[in-house]
Amino acid sequence: MSTSRIIQLAQKISAQAAVLDSHLQSNGLPQPSFNEDGPTEAFKEGTPDVQQAKSDVLEAMIELRQLIEGPMNNLLPPNNLSPLVAVYRFKLASLVPVGSTISFRDLAEKSGVREHDVKRIVRYTAVYHRVFHEPKKGFVAHTAASKLLAENPAASHLMGLTFDECWPAHNRAVDAIAQGSEEPNVSGYALANNTSLNTFQFFSENPTRAERFAAAMATTSTASLEALSTHFAWSELSPNSTVVDLGGSRGHVSIYLAQKFAHLRFVVQDLPEVVKGAADTLPEDVQGRIEFSAHDMFTNQPTQGADVYLLRYVLHDWPDKYCIDVLRKLIPSLKAGAKVVIQDHLLPEPGTMTLRQEMNMRNMDAIMLSLFNSREREVEEWEELFNTADSRFGGFTANRIGEHGSSGVISVEWTP
Numbered sequence: 001m002s003t004s005r006i007i008q009l010a011q012k013i014s015a016q017a018a019v020l021d022s023h024l025q026s027n028g029l030p031q032p033s034f035n036e037d038g039p040t041e042a043f044k045e046g047t048p049d050v051q052q053a054k055s056d057v058l059e060a061m062i063e064l065r066q067l068i069e070g071p072m073n074n075l076l077p078p079n080n081l082s083p084l085v086a087v088y089r090f091k092l093a094s095l096v097p098v099g100s101t102i103s104f105r106d107l108a109e110k111s112g113v114r115e116h117d118v119k120r121i122v123r124y125t126a127v128y129h130r131v132f133h134e135p136k137k138g139f140v141a142h143t144a145a146s147k148l149l150a151e152n153p154a155a156s157h158l159m160g161l162t163f164d165e166c167w168p169a170h171n172r173a174v175d176a177i178a179q180g181s182e183e184p185n186v187s188g189y190a191l192a193n194n195t196s197l198n199t200f201q202f203f204s205e206n207p208t209r210a211e212r213f214a215a216a217m218a219t220t221s222t223a224s225l226e227a228l229s230t231h232f233a234w235s236e237l238s239p240n241s242t243v244v245d246l247g248g249s250r251g252h253v254s255i256y257l258a259q260k261f262a263h264l265r266f267v268v269q270d271l272p273e274v275v276k277g278a279a280d281t282l283p284e285d286v287q288g289r290i291e292f293s294a295h296d297m298f299t300n301q302p303t304q305g306a307d308v309y310l311l312r313y314v315l316h317d318w319p320d321k322y323c324i325d326v327l328r329k330l331i332p333s334l335k336a337g338a339k340v341v342i343q344d345h346l347l348p349e350p351g352t353m354t355l356r357q358e359m360n361m362r363n364m365d366a367i368m369l370s371l372f373n374s375r376e377r378e379v380e381e382w383e384e385l386f387n388t389a390d391s392r393f394g395g396f397t398a399n400r401i402g403e404h405g406s407s408g409v410i411s412v413e414w415t416p
C-alpha cells in the first residue's frame with residue numbers, strides 16, 4: 001500500500017522537527033516555548049539545513065492542516081482578529097508586569113477598558129494567539145508574544161501598520177477593484193480613508209501616520225541591501241560617478257552603498273517633507289559624498305548626466321502608466337550609457353517557489369493592491385514597462401537574488 005499524503009506530511013514534520021531539536025540540543029540553545037522567558041526566535045542562528053528543516057516543518061504543517069480540516073475551512077478562515085487589535089490599541093501588554101501578574105480588575109482600571117471586555121480580550125488572544133495567559137483565575141501574566149509586544153517597539157510598529165493602515169485598506173480593496181481604475185487614488189486605502197488623494201499625498205498631509213509607516217518599513221527593508229551591493233557592478237563605475245537614488249527616503253540605501261563604494265557620489269531624491277533635515281543625520285564617513293534633493297519624480301529629472309539612476313522598491317508602489325511616466329521623466333537628463341537600476345520584487349511563475357515563499361509574494365502583491373492600486377511584477381512585465389516607456393532603454397537584465405529569490409536587481413542602459 002502506498003503511503004498516503006497525510007502520512008508523508010506527518011513523517012516529514014517528524015523528521016525535520018528532529019533536525020531542529022538536535023540543532024538546539026547540540027548547541028545548548030533553549031527550546032521554543034510560549035513562556036514569558038521563551039526565545040523570540042528559537043531558530044534564528046542555524047546552518048542552511050536547520051533553516052530548510054524549519055521551512056519544511058512549517059510548509060508541511062500548513063498542507064496537513066488544510067487537508068485534515070477540509071475545504072470549508074479554506075473558504076472560511078478564522079477572521080475575527082479584533083481582540084488582538086484591542087491588545088495593541090489599548091496597550092494592554094505594557095500594563096502587564098513582567099515576571100508577575102495583574103488582576104482583570106486592575107488591568108481594566110489602568111487601560112480604561114471595561115473589566116468584562118478585558119477578560120474576554122485576554123481569554124481570546126490567549127487561545128488564538130498565545131498572547132497572555134491566566135496562571136491563576138482572574139489574573140493575567142505575559143507569554144513570550146505579549147512580552148515581545150511590551151518590550152520591542154518594532155512589534156507595535158508592525159502591528160500598527162497591519163491593523164491601522166493595511167486592514168482598513170484590505171476591507172475596501174474589493175470596492176476599488178470593482179471600479180476598474182488605473183489611478184493610484186482609487187485604492188482600498190483611499191476608500192478606507194475617505195480621501196481623493198493617493199497614498200503618498202495622504203501621508204504628506206498626515207505626518208504622524210507617515211512617520212509610523214516609515215518606522216514599520218524601516219524594520220522590513222534592510223535585508224536586501226547587501227544583495228543590491230552584490231548584484232550590480234558598482235565597483236566598475238569610474239571614480240566620482242554619480243548615483244541618483246530616486247524615492248531614496250532619508251538616504252539609508254545611499255549611505256549603505258557609499259560606505260561600501262568609497263569612489264561613488266550620491267544624490268538622494270524624495271518628497272520635500274521626507275528629505276527635510278536628512279543631511280544633518282548623515283554619518284561622518286559619507287558626508288560630502290551624499291546630497292539630498294527635494295524632487296517629485298513625476299517631473300523632469302533635475303540631475304543631468306548621472307551614471308546610475310536607482311529606484312529601489314519605488315515603482316511597485318505605482319500603477320503601470322505612472323511607472324512609465326517616471327521612466328520617461330528621466331530621459332531628457334540621460335547621457336548615453338547611463339544605467340537605470342531597479343531593485344524590486346519579482347513575482348514567480350506559480351509553483352516555482354516553496355509554498356511559504358510564494359505565499360509571501362502573493363501577500364505582498366495583495367498589499368500593493370490595497371495600499372496603492374499598484375502591483376508586484378513578473379520579469380516580463382518589468383521588461384514591458386521599459387519597452388513601453390522608450391525603445392532606447394536597452395540591454396534589459398534581471399538578476400534574481402538567491403536561488404528562489406523573491407526580489408531582484410534589474411538594469412537597463414540608455415542607448416540613444
Ligand SMILES: C[S@@+](CC[C@H](N)C(=O)[O-])C[C@H]1O[C@@H](n2cnc3c(N)ncnc32)[C@H](O)[C@@H]1O
Nearest residue numbers: 200221247248249270271295296297312313314
Ligand atoms: C517604499 S519607499 C522606498 C524607499 C527606499 N528607496 C528603500 O528602498 O527603502 C518609496 C519611497 O518613494 C517616495 N516617493 C513617493 N512618491 C514620490 C514622488 N512623487 N517623488 C519622489 N519620491 C516619491 C516615498 O516618499 C518613499 O520614500
